Amino acid sequence: MGMVSTETLFIQHFGNEEARGMDYYLEKMAGYSALKKALQMSQDDVISEVKKSNLRGRGGAGFPTGVKWGFIPKQATQPKYLVCNADESEPGTFKDRDLMRFTPHLLIEGMAIAGHAIGSNTGYIYIRGEYTREAKLLDAAIEEAYSKGCLGKNILGSNFSFDLTVHRGAGAYICGEETGLLNSLEGKRGEPRVKPPFPAQAGAFGGPTIVNNVETLSAIPFIINRGGEWFAKLGKLEKSGGTRLFCVSGHVKKPGLYELPAGGVTLRQLIYDYCGGILGDKKLKAVIPGGSSAPVLTPDEIDVVLDIEPLMKIGTMLGSAGIMVVSEDYCLVKLITRITKFYAHESCGQCTPCREGCKWMEDVLHRIEHGHGQERDLALLLDIADNINGKTLCALGDAAAGPVTSFVRKFKADFEEHIRGKKCPNA
């Protein structure tokens, strides 16, 4: 137990407004030296370095980044696109905002390198609409990069050209789903697409497309400069390289971002050793470990190592590493009702099980919360969740169903108290 010492890549720059400028980036962060190096490497060599790094997507799915890049067909007749998913819409997640406002050049350099690796000359940063200020900071950083020849035609004197544009979303959770995002980028409603074809075959504007998260792309310059093996060793589990930004919110003494080795700490260590424990030294009631889509954990389950496989093994997920901590005096029925209201609101409406089911779950939960529930409602909730799970085009349906199922199964007594007492015992 206790703290682990580790090299961090990002967090030391957060809060430092100077770090976002080109001068600082060039002088203090070896800025654009990785791009220069990558442009002298073949596309395959760059991809193989990223494969070696065991970098896995930081947006939620955890797919190996190098493998994803390898899916882009070499002989494509259509232009290829690189899209950065900066929608950061998963509740509980707030790391990409700091990456964009404090180290925007890492993202820009990472994207230029990725563009070279997959043979794309056009990149977009799809940023959630609410991050108005961050979009402006990115625009300013992009302009700086153009003026220094790090973006645009013949980057750093090479024959590689890459244009980068910030594209703002406009308030829709579903645009964090990559095909919903691509539709939104194309000027349509952000409704997810039927897959296949996957974006690597036909993504943005019909061309082969890679969609990567902000944190994923921001790690690329380090991998190129210091090697895939070095990056892989930063992680403590075999398949997961690098550090990860954990976003901790809710009832802890020190909420915020923590950059730690992938798989390097347990959930208990993060909550008690890093975040100082529960507010007011109260008892822990529940933890949502990977954004609001992740099934909930009980206090007995927090000795799990914080990484993709260990969390999957106990039936939940690391997702976007948005960890929400709940203390003993907050009503969990109220909490899951609020979560479900969110999914009902954000369902795009294409798939009936999700569109109707999320609203039904919200209604049933609402009546339980307010003391009008019946015993049979718990079985009904599980039944509705089961009829959504795995029966929709995208993962939003599963994201709504998983939490409901887990709260009802793991905290059944809390629901029963509301039903039998005909009111919220905490109210």
Next chain:
Amino acid sequence: MAKILSKKFYEEMKKLEPRYPSKVALLLPALHAAQNELSWLSPEALNEVGEYIGIHPAQVREVASFYTMYNLKPVGKYHLKICTNVACCLMGAEKLVDHCEKKLGILAGETTPDKKFTVMEEECLGACGTAPAMMLNDDYYEKLDVKKLDQILAGLE
């Protein structure tokens, strides 16, 4: 019909055009730019955006109505969007909404009769570590409590 979008809007769009392989991709940026000028997207504004892009007004509405940030009704000079998603609720966001509703005499989703304030409950703003959070027009305010909220409101003309 007389145009209601400014020359600046058209210049801004002209600059963005070469960035995209299709003009329809300019729809979201165009709606943002139009809203920046007019504070909300009136039917006339939607029509003019459609005319510029070269799509039917119904297609503009179909897209604009999908996204919560496009104001299809007029909003107040000060648009408060208080996050009431999980992390903010854990940290007492509902008290902020109640306080605003009482103080301004409107319910969330409404605008004061003098068109000064619109209050909305918002889904996750991505500021969970500094919850509770809200947006006031384009700016974030974080680690809020009722006292801080009152100070912010008092500073608004």
